[in-house]
Amino acid sequence: MANNASHRLRDWLLSLYQYLLPQHILSLLIYHFTRHKIHWLTQLEIHLFRIIFRVNMDEAKIPYSKEYPNFNTFFSRALRESVRPIAKYREIACPVDGHISQIGTLSNRKLIQAKGWHYQLTDLLGHPQISLDSFYQGSFATFYLHPRDYHRVHMPLDGHLKEMIYIPGRLFSVSPKTVNGVPQLFSHNERVINIFNTEIGPMIMVLVGAIFVGSIETVWAGQITPPYQGYLRHWVYTKENKIPKLSKGQEMGRFNMGSTVILIFPTRSVEWLSHLAPNARVLMGQNIGAIR
Template identity: 45%
Template sequence: MSLSKLFSLIQYPIPHHLLSRLVGFLAECRLVWLKDALIRAFIKAFKVDMREAAEPDHTAYATFNDFFTRELKPEARPLGEGLLSPADGTLSQFGAIEADCLLQAKGRRFSVADLLGGDEETARRYRGGSYANVYLSPSDYHRVHMPLGGTLTEMVYVPGRLFSVNSATTDHVPNLFARNERLVCHFDTEYGPMVVVLVGAMIVAAIETVWSGQVTPLSGQVQRVRFDRPVRLERGEEMGRFKLGSTVVMAFAGKVDFDDRLAPKTKVRVCASLGSFPFSSEESQRP
C-alpha cells in the first residue's frame, strides 16, 4: 500500500471537526510568546517570503490567524487579463465540464450537483461550461479574490467532513470536494452564471467572506442566504479568506479558453490570467 493511500485511509476515523476547532483555538491565541513562536516556526518550515506582506514584521500580528491571512503589498500580485486565478496555489485540474462532472484527480470525478449541495436545477446552468480547481498549500497566501467581476446572488453553506485536500487525499478519497464542508457562492457575471466554492479541509478553523464576515464553522443543515441588496465585487477584488489552507473550485456557464501554457499541477498566483472567454453571454444570445 502506498503512503498516500495510507494517509487517506487514516483520515476516515479522525474527528475532523474537533481537531479543526482545537487548532482554531490555538491559532487565535494572543499569548505573545506562544503566537510569536508559532509564527516563527511556520515561516521557517514553509519558507514564507515576508517581503511580500504589507506588514513584514511577524511580531506585529496579534494572532497566528492574523499572520496566516496577512495582506500582501498592492504590487505583489498585478492584475492579469481575462479570467483570473482566485488564489495563490496549484491549479490542480481545469477544463470542460463533461457529463455534468468535474475532474478531481486522474480517474476520479464528482458532479456539479453534489458540489452545490444537491441542487440539480442550478447545476444544469453549468452543462457544457468550464471549471478550475486551485489548491492552497499552507505556505500560500490565503485570501481569495474574484476571478471575474460579478454580483453575488446567493450563498449556500453545505455541511460535511473535513478531509485534507492535498494531492495524496484527492487521489484516493472519492467525491472529496463534494464531501467536505464548503461555502458555495453564486454570482451573475457578463459571461453568465459563475459559482466559486470555498472548500473546507482538515484544521481549517474557519472560512470568511468580505460581505458576511466569518461564516464557518457551522454544522447540521444546508443553509441558504439570498441577497436582495446587490453585493457587487469587481474582478480581482478580495472575496474571502481561509484560516488555514484549502481549495477553491470555480465553475462557469460559459466555455473558457484556458491558456495553452497551463497544465494540471501548475503553480499559479492570485490575479494571474488563466484564460479568456470567446464572447460574453450577451453576444452568445445574438442571432
C-alpha cells in the same frame, strides 16, 4: 491505467486514518490555538512556520512578525497592493495563490477530481434549487492552497452575488495524496458555494473546508464557520437586501488555514490558457484564461 489505480489504492490506504479522526473537534482546537494572544508563543509559532514553509514576507503588507497579534492574522495576512497585478479586460484573473489541482471542461456536468477520477457537479453543489442548465459542458479549475501561500480569495471577474450556500460535511485533508485517495472528497467536505452573475453568465466559486481549516469567511457575511452546523444554509441576494457587487481582483473571502477553491464557468464562455495543467504554480490576479 494500472499505475494510476495502484497509486490511488496506495493513497486511499494512507488516507484511511482520516475517517477515524474527530475532524471537527481537532479543527476547532486549531481554530482557538491560532487565536491565542500569548505574545512569545505566537512569535515562536510564526518563526517556526516561516522556517518550515519558507514563507516570503517581502510580499506582505505587514512584513514584521512581531506586529501580528496572533498566528491567524499572520496566516491570513494581506499582500502589498503592488505585488499582484490583476489580469486585463476580457481576461480571467486567478482567484488565489496556489497550484492547479485540475483544469478543463465539464463532461456531462462531471468534474475531474484526480487523473481518471470524476465527480458530479450536482453532488458538489448539493442543492436541488441551483439551476445547472448553463454548466453542462462548462469550464472548471480547482486550486490547491499550500500552507505557505497567501490565503485570501479574490474575484476572477466583476460580479453581483446572487446566492451563497453553506453545506456541512466532513473535513478531510485536501492535500494532493488525499484528493487522489478519498472518493468524492470535494462533495463530502464542508464547503461554501457562491454564485455570481457576471458578464458571461453565472459563475460559481466553491470554498472547500479541510482538516484544521477552522474558519471560512466572505467579505459580505463575515465568518460562516465555525460554529460547525449540521444543516444546509442558503442566502439569496436581491435588490431589497443590497446585492453585494465585487470587482475583478477584489477580495471575496478567505481561509483561516489553507484549503481548496473550485471555479466553474458556463458552457463555451471561457477558454483556459493552453499551458495551464495540473501542478502548475499560479498567483492571484494573473491571467489564466480569456472570455470567448
